[in-house]
Amino acid sequence: MTHTLYILCLALFCIGLYCILRKRNIIKIIIGVIISEYAVNLLFILVAYRMQGRSPIYSPDAAIENMVDALPQAVVLTSIVIGLATTALLIAIAMRIYEKYKTFDITKINELRG
Amino acid sequence: MLELYLLLIFMIVGAIVAVELKDLLSSVIAVGAVGLGLSITFIVLKAPDVAITQLVVEILCLIILIRSTLKRDLPFSTSGRWFLNTMIALSFIGIFLFVAYKAIGDLPPFGYPIMKVASTYLKQGLAQTGATNIVASVILDYRAYDTLGEATILFTAVIGVLALVRRIGRKKSVEQEGSDE
Amino acid sequence: MSKEHDRGMSVIVKTVTRLTVGLILLYGIYILSHGHVSPGGGFAGGVIIALSFIHLMLAYGKEAALKRIPSQALSFFEGFGAIMFLAIALLGFTGGYFFLNFLPKGEPFKLFSAGIIPLCNIAISLKVGAGLFAIFIALVLLKFEGENK
Numbered sequence: 001m002t003h004t005l006y007i008l009c010l011a012l013f014c015i016g017l018y019c020i021l022r023k024r025n026i027i028k029i030i031i032g033v034i035i036s037e038y039a040v041n042l043l044f045i046l047v048a049y050r051m052q053g054r055s056p057i058y059s060p061d062a063a064i065e066n067m068v069d070a071l072p073q074a075v076v077l078t079s080i081v082i083g084l085a086t087t088a089l090l091i092a093i094a095m096r097i098y099e100k101y102k103t104f105d106i107t108k109i110n111e112l113r114g
Numbered sequence: 115m116l117e118l119y120l121l122l123i124f125m126i127v128g129a130i131v132a133v134e135l136k137d138l139l140s141s142v143i144a145v146g147a148v149g150l151g152l153s154i155t156f157i158v159l160k161a162p163d164v165a166i167t168q169l170v171v172e173i174l175c176l177i178i179l180i181r182s183t184l185k186r187d188l189p190f191s192t193s194g195r196w197f198l199n200t201m202i203a204l205s206f207i208g209i210f211l212f213v214a215y216k217a218i219g220d221l222p223p224f225g226y227p228i229m230k231v232a233s234t235y236l237k238q239g240l241a242q243t244g245a246t247n248i249v250a251s252v253i254l255d256y257r258a259y260d261t262l263g264e265a266t267i268l269f270t271a272v273i274g275v276l277a278l279v280r281r282i283g284r285k286k287s288v289e290q291e292g293s294d295e
Numbered sequence: 296m297s298k299e300h301d302r303g304m305s306v307i308v309k310t311v312t313r314l315t316v317g318l319i320l321l322y323g324i325y326i327l328s329h330g331h332v333s334p335g336g337g338f339a340g341g342v343i344i345a346l347s348f349i350h351l352m353l354a355y356g357k358e359a360a361l362k363r364i365p366s367q368a369l370s371f372f373e374g375f376g377a378i379m380f381l382a383i384a385l386l387g388f389t390g391g392y393f394f395l396n397f398l399p400k401g402e403p404f405k406l407f408s409a410g411i412i413p414l415c416n417i418a419i420s421l422k423v424g425a426g427l428f429a430i431f432i433a434l435v436l437l438k439f440e441g442e443n444k
Contacts, residue, residue, distance in 0.1 A: 002223035008122040010214055012129055014207050019133040021203035027138055027183055031145050034175070035129050038152050041168075045159050051225035055160045056248035057334065058240055060404045067248070068160045070239075071232045074252040076164050078264040081338050081423060084171045085271035088430045091182045092278045095434070162334035166326070170342040174427060177349065178434060244400030245331040245409035253336070254415045258384065258394040261415075265377055265422055272373065272426040279433045 005046055013039035026094045026104045030087065037083045041076050048072040117158055125151045138183045146176040163249045304354050312354040319347040327420040331409045337416040341423030348428050357435060369429045376422030383411050383418065 016039060019032030048069035056070040094104065101109050125148050132144035149172035156165035222228055229236075235252055245251040253261050327340025352360035387395030401408030 002225075003218055003221070005118060005122065005224050006218050006221060008119070008126065010211070010218070012122070012126055014211065015126065015129045015133060017207055017210065018203055021206060022199060023133070025138070027179075028133070028141070030179075031132055031141060034145055035132065035148065038125075038148060041164075042152060042155065045156060045161050045164060046224065047221060048161070048227060049159045049225060050227055050229075053160050055162055055334070056236065057162075058246040058248075058403070067236050069227045069229050069232045070235055070248040070252055071257075073161045073164055074249050074257060075260065076161075077167055077249065077253060077336070077338060078260055080164070080167050080171050081342070082264055082267050082271075084175055084342075084427070085268050085430070087175055088178055088427075088434065089271050089274050089278075091178060092275045092430075092434060095182055096278055163336060163339070166334055167336075167339045167342070170339055170346060174342060174346060174349070174431075177353075178431065181434060240403060243396055243409055243412065244403060245412050246403050247331050247333060247336075250331045250336050250412055250416070251409070254412045254419075255394070255396055255410075258415070261419065262380065262384065265380060265419070268423065268426050269373070269377060272429055275430045275433050279436060 006043065009039055009043050009046060012036075012042070024106050026097065026106060029106075030090050030094065033090065034083075034087060037079075041079060041083075044072040044076045044079075118155065121151055121155045121158065125155070139180070142176065142179045142183055145179070146172060149175070163247070308354050312350060316347050316351050319350060320344060323347060323420075323424075327416050328406065328413065330416040331412045332404055332406070337419030338423055340416070341420035342427060344420065344424040345427040345431070349431055352431075352435075357432070361432070364428075366429070366432065369425045369432075372421050372425035373429065376418045376420075376425065379418040380415060380422070383414055387411075 013036050016032045016034075016036030019035065020029055023029055023032065048071070050066065050068045053066055053068035054064050056067045056073070058064060097109065098104060103109065128144050128148040128151065132141045132148065135141040135144065149168065153165050153168045153172065156162075156168055235256060236248060239248045239251045239256075240246060243251040243255045245255070323340050323343030323346075325340075326335035326343060327337055330336035330340065348360055348364060351363070384394045387393055387397055389395075390397045396410040396412075398410035398414075400410055407413075
């Protein structure tokens with residue numbers, strides 16, 4: 001029972017994986033990559049959570065104890081920006097493909113190559 | 115706890131809608147809804163830094179996706195080897211789920227992390243770095259190599275995008291300089 | 296007046312943009328400069344600064360945005376952020392090792408505290424903001440060329 005949230009997060013990842021493997025439109029494949037990236041980031045933050053925890057930021061007024069794990073949050077913070085940059089790179093490649101083949105369908109691209 | 119379950123189920127429903135819709139613009143909007151739900155989930159999980167970053171990054175990602183898909187809504191066929199493709203995808207997901215089921219038992223239970231390294235950061239972070247935000251002190255002082263690697267990857271991605279659009283970009287800029295002068 | 300209203304969106308959007316774009320830029324600067332005492336930091340601040348220029352560009356067309364920050368300035372800021380971050384890291388060798396926090400720590404909960412962390416935040420935000428805005432401009436230019444064909 002303690003792992004139910006992890007399993008839900010895994011289901012989100014599997015939806016992204018299915019989208020990458022099954023769909024033929026390039027934009028749909030990019031959407032699958034984005035969804036699985038969300039799931040991975042969410043798993044990191046879920047592992048970092050602590051029961052009745054507080055944010056890892058000190059306050060000048062009150063002593064804050066029982067902070068959540070700060071290390072996965074720092075890792076995810078860099079991962080999000082990297083995800084945006086790689087998404088932009090994927091979109092640039094997809095638009096180049098559209099400009100050359102006039103389609104987003106990957107099976108049509110294979111046929112056109114001959 | 116209940117709100118976490120509700121938010122995760124909302125995200126899963128949004129992801130299914132985003133995957134299965136025929137209209138590309140609608141599915142992009144559904145991805146935006148999933149990302150904003152993820153941002154709220156981060157706030158519930160006590161990670162405000164990550165929530166702010168996820169919110170603004172989601173908006174920028176949505177703008178870029180909409181700019182790239184606008185007026186390019188193409189009908190795509192689902193005919194062909196439908197059964198074989200689906201079976202291959204489902205079997206791959208099945209193998210992945212089997213491995214993940216084996217691995218997920220070794221994770222610490224939800225709400226009770228191990229925190230062997232992070233307890234040092236939390237105790238001595240204020241005295242050693244002077245920053246009251248522990249996440250900032252981790253990404254820019256204790257583990258600044260991570261941030262250096264992130265800057266390298268971002269630089270490479272920007273150069274990659276500019277190289278992919280280079281021919282058109284150069285022609286445009288030459289025209290613009292000519293019109294300005 | 297009429298030449299300014301040729302490109303971009305309607306008058307309502309332009310008026311609202313003129314009122315809000317400065318506030319968005321100011322909010323980005325606030326987020327990045329208070330990154331070490333409150334939630335935020337260089338990444339979020341840089342993306343908000345990039346979003347303010349993207350807002351200007353969506354409302355007024357790309358000439359108005361590129362007039363305020365030309366593409367040469369973008370590449371300069373991108374490289375300057377990277378060099379500044381690396382220089383801060385290398386200056387740590389004056390006291391011993393890479394990424395040493397060599398500046399005085401200061402008093403906690405104040406703006407000027409925590410040594411090199413605010414400087415690193417500024418470097419990161421310059422790099423992220425300039426890089427993402429350059430990506431956006433590149434993608435928009437590619438789109439316009441593809442539509443003309």
